[in-house]
Amino acid sequence: MVTRVLVPVVAVAAALVAVVAVMEAAAAATYTVGAPDGLWDMQTDYAQWVKTRTFHPGDKIMFTYSAELHDVVEVTKVGYDACSSANNISAFRTGNDVVALTAVGTRYFLCGLTGHCDSGMKIRVDVVAAGAAPGPAAAGSSSSAAAAPSARAGSYAGIAAALLMQRAVIARPLW
Numbered sequence: 001m002v003t004r005v006l007v008p009v010v011a012v013a014a015a016l017v018a019v020v021a022v023m024e025a026a027a028a029a030t031y032t033v034g035a036p037d038g039l040w041d042m043q044t045d046y047a048q049w050v051k052t053r054t055f056h057p058g059d060k061i062m063f064t065y066s067a068e069l070h071d072v073v074e075v076t077k078v079g080y081d082a083c084s085s086a087n088n089i090s091a092f093r094t095g096n097d098v099v100a101l102t103a104v105g106t107r108y109f110l111c112g113l114t115g116h117c118d119s120g121m122k123i124r125v126d127v128v129a130a131g132a133a134p135g136p137a138a139a140g141s142s143s144s145a146a147a148a149p150s151a152r153a154g155s156y157a158g159i160a161a162a163l164l165m166q167r168a169v170i171a172r173p174l175w
């Protein structure tokens, strides 16, 4: 009797968690660098552009540009600060380059053409944990990033418990 009731409840709770997980995956975004006011070019202020956005693992950034005029080089912080692509991590030059932001951390990109990085064609992207507050403060605070997922896990448990109680009430007359 107990198992007959428990199986559907567990199944429903598992399905609910799966649905929430899918919804969160769907929230992953692709950002076209510089858009909508610019693109990957010599005019856009990328420090300003990143300031109004928050990047999470699973998001992607897309560099859109003319392959004859620019390229994209992922570099270390040292390369970024010096505008040097000498020890690059990777390089792209299709004009439509999608870069996956797979993990929490900071990524650095610049245009490798002579003089372009020095003219401001460089971007620093801070990837922060989902649920962390946006902005530079979040990057420095590991405690707020760690607290958010557990709070969310708690709300899942609350929903599941509420569902369980509801099912128990509905199930009783069926016995």
Ligand SMILES: [Cu+2]
Residues within 6 Å of the ligand: 069, 070, 071, 111, 112, 113, 116, 121
């Ligand atoms: Cu360039």
